[in-house]
Amino acid sequence: MPRILIALVLVAVTACSKQQPNTEPVTEVPSAAAAVDAARLLAAGDDWANWLSYGRTYSEQRYSPLKQVNADSVDKMGLAWSFDFNTERGIEATSLVIDGVMYTTGSWSIVHALDARTGEHLWTYDPEVDREKIKHGCCDAVNRGVAAWKGQIFVGVFDGRLVALDAATGEVNWSVATVDTELPYTITGAPRVIDGKVLIGNGGAEYGVRGFISAYDVDSGEVIWRFYTVPGNPELGFENDAMKMAAETWNGKWWELGGGGGTVWDAMAYDPELDLMYIGVGNGTPWNREIRSPGGGDNLFLSSIVALRPDTGEYVWHYQTTPGETWDYTATQHIILADMEIDGKTRKVLMQAPKNGFFYVVDRATGELISANNYTNVTWATHIDMETGRPVEAEGARYIDSPFVVTPSYLGGHNWHPMSFSPDTGLVYIPVLDFPAAYGQPEDFLYRPGTANTGVSGVVGSLPDSQAERDAMRPLMKGRLLAWDPRTQSEAWRVEHNGPWNGGTLATAGNLVFQGTADGKFAAFTADTGERLWDFATQTGVVAAPMTYEIDGEQYVSVAAGWGGAYALVFGEYVQAESMPNVSRVLTFKLGADGQLPDVDWQPNVVFSPPPRTATAEAEEAGFALYQDTCMGCHGLNAVSGLLIPDLRGSGLIHDADSWDKVVREGILASRGMASFADHLDREQSESIRAYIIREAHRGKEVQEARASVSAAR
Numbered sequence: 001m002p003r004i005l006i007a008l009v010l011v012a013v014t015a016c017s018k019q020q021p022n023t024e025p026v027t028e029v030p031s032a033a034a035a036v037d038a039a040r041l042l043a044a045g046d047d048w049a050n051w052l053s054y055g056r057t058y059s060e061q062r063y064s065p066l067k068q069v070n071a072d073s074v075d076k077m078g079l080a081w082s083f084d085f086n087t088e089r090g091i092e093a094t095s096l097v098i099d100g101v102m103y104t105t106g107s108w109s110i111v112h113a114l115d116a117r118t119g120e121h122l123w124t125y126d127p128e129v130d131r132e133k134i135k136h137g138c139c140d141a142v143n144r145g146v147a148a149w150k151g152q153i154f155v156g157v158f159d160g161r162l163v164a165l166d167a168a169t170g171e172v173n174w175s176v177a178t179v180d181t182e183l184p185y186t187i188t189g190a191p192r193v194i195d196g197k198v199l200i201g202n203g204g205a206e207y208g209v210r211g212f213i214s215a216y217d218v219d220s221g222e223v224i225w226r227f228y229t230v231p232g233n234p235e236l237g238f239e240n241d242a243m244k245m246a247a248e249t250w251n252g253k254w255w256e257l258g259g260g261g262g263t264v265w266d267a268m269a270y271d272p273e274l275d276l277m278y279i280g281v282g283n284g285t286p287w288n289r290e291i292r293s294p295g296g297g298d299n300l301f302l303s304s305i306v307a308l309r310p311d312t313g314e315y316v317w318h319y320q321t322t323p324g325e326t327w328d329y330t331a332t333q334h335i336i337l338a339d340m341e342i343d344g345k346t347r348k349v350l351m352q353a354p355k356n357g358f359f360y361v362v363d364r365a366t367g368e369l370i371s372a373n374n375y376t377n378v379t380w381a382t383h384i385d386m387e388t389g390r391p392v393e394a395e396g397a398r399y400i401d402s403p404f405v406v407t408p409s410y411l412g413g414h415n416w417h418p419m420s421f422s423p424d425t426g427l428v429y430i431p432v433l434d435f436p437a438a439y440g441q442p443e444d445f446l447y448r449p450g451t452a453n454t455g456v457s458g459v460v461g462s463l464p465d466s467q468a469e470r471d472a473m474r475p476l477m478k479g480r481l482l483a484w485d486p487r488t489q490s491e492a493w494r495v496e497h498n499g500p501w502n503g504g505t506l507a508t509a510g511n512l513v514f515q516g517t518a519d520g521k522f523a524a525f526t527a528d529t530g531e532r533l534w535d536f537a538t539q540t541g542v543v544a545a546p547m548t549y550e551i552d553g554e555q556y557v558s559v560a561a562g563w564g565g566a567y568a569l570v571f572g573e574y575v576q577a578e579s580m581p582n583v584s585r586v587l588t589f590k591l592g593a594d595g596q597l598p599d600v601d602w603q604p605n606v607v608f609s610p611p612p613r614t615a616t617a618e619a620e621e622a623g624f625a626l627y628q629d630t631c632m633g634c635h636g637l638n639a640v641s642g643l644l645i646p647d648l649r650g651s652g653l654i655h656d657a658d659s660w661d662k663v664v665r666e667g668i669l670a671s672r673g674m675a676s677f678a679d680h681l682d683r684e685q686s687e688s689i690r691a692y693i694i695r696e697a698h699r700g701k702e703v704q705e706a707r708a709s710v711s712a713a714r
């Protein structure tokens, strides 16, 4: 059924003062003091040389006034230094640079301090995350960076810890569990610090958690406040009036299905004048509202932007982007604050391009919707009704009676990859995703604690059987750099990339936008017109956002390269075709440098030698459904891996039922991230998944042989 639908789609188809340069002698190693305080963070926009917090300023614009590297000079930019992460998992961090020291994170929440001029290693902190915890991560063992405050560096750890490090040494000052560690919470986002409070949320809404954000005292690690994003069981009472209001928009017993979701896993921004902080709230648990809240309801505050008082966590206002969310349309995406003239008036706005495909301009004092328009292809709704501020949904988009092909997919029209805003051009630079996904009701739904609970049929969302149809879908898998004018809600320019899942963006006063791409380039474009001026072969897909800083009068541009994340894991069918390895390292550039990277030895081909198919077709099909619900998130749609982790079709384990089961249910490879699934699969189910993998291995072998004979014939 979904394949028919996919086939149908195929057919249809400012003026700032410059800081004094550092006058220390060039040979000295910088002091890792992280001397960041409230005054310095509030004035971060004028601190040209440094990058003090995740989005550079509290407005999260990711715009730098530096312009030594500019549209005229960028062609003389080359590699100044690189630093290798010891990992093959995805890299999503934006590095901080504070007074000559870079603080960055690799995968598994490992923090590194480097000399920002040379890349020389100063210290590393490894929180030693139990690799089994990856079972609770939808989207790779990633981390998006750290926060700094008065000599401390804060990292949110994948297993839910918040750790304060001595910025000079990397020693632990304090460490707290921010979540119930028995539950499938994870942390991948960067903390922020507002006036002595460290703010951190969490993820896990695919698995079954109740979302919240907490504020911790920077010195003691004690929790100061916590704001839940969805109500708990009403019989137990509400934490505050906001939860009481929210509960009126829910039906059923969502708290028994994992807690409703609504995790705050990425975006935060802060307006010190209004004394408001803004958070983006994620999708529901499960995704499917029919299951989560039978009878409907908006399900606040899922998929909402919520304004809070940073001192107390008190609710002030919200704007819900996707009422009754049912497609994994999170509103956790990057939030940017700016002041801009709209209809002759200067407005304090908040901007977001959440997963649902619409770009929102909201009055950040009141939450009033100013404008909205789709920034990518959208099939689930026709437009946003400006009277009500609500989307007008397309008939059937909720896939209740029959499957529906929805664009954007569950990975969104824009995901976590940071966008940027240039006050010079007035444009927002969005790393856009543009591809569909088929949604359908599951045949039955049983909430399974601790594993994926989307409530959406994995079989419906699978790839077509025929290789010709899969190949024909490749051109549908689109991604681009989009320059969007938020005042007119219209496109200024676009650069079409070779596929989805490209990097975050950085805008600079040099009339430049920097972005890494999935196909292994780090590139510079003119900010006003999108002309490609420069690129560098990174040897790996780049998904993180670049940043820039200055030392001794020299501008550096840096990006953490390393292919990974949800698309890289799930869409192996298309990722393998691009043959992009994970080579994880910080790459730092400046004018006049000409560093080279060592050659990479990369063998993208899966070697198929499957045993004969001996299982029944029924067993293979049962294994298919189980695989799509249980294994697909890491090992890839239809058993085609993105190659960051093993392609099961080429695994020797499929030859032996006992060895297979030892891995799947006894967890003998747990230390390498393959946790035991004994709580979720019995022996017969494990065996049926093996039968399915064997079937797919034969299929993969045939495809590989057919391709080889075509290329031999050429």
Ligand code: CA
Binding pocket: 205, 206, 282, 283, 328, 330
């Ligand atoms: Ca999600």
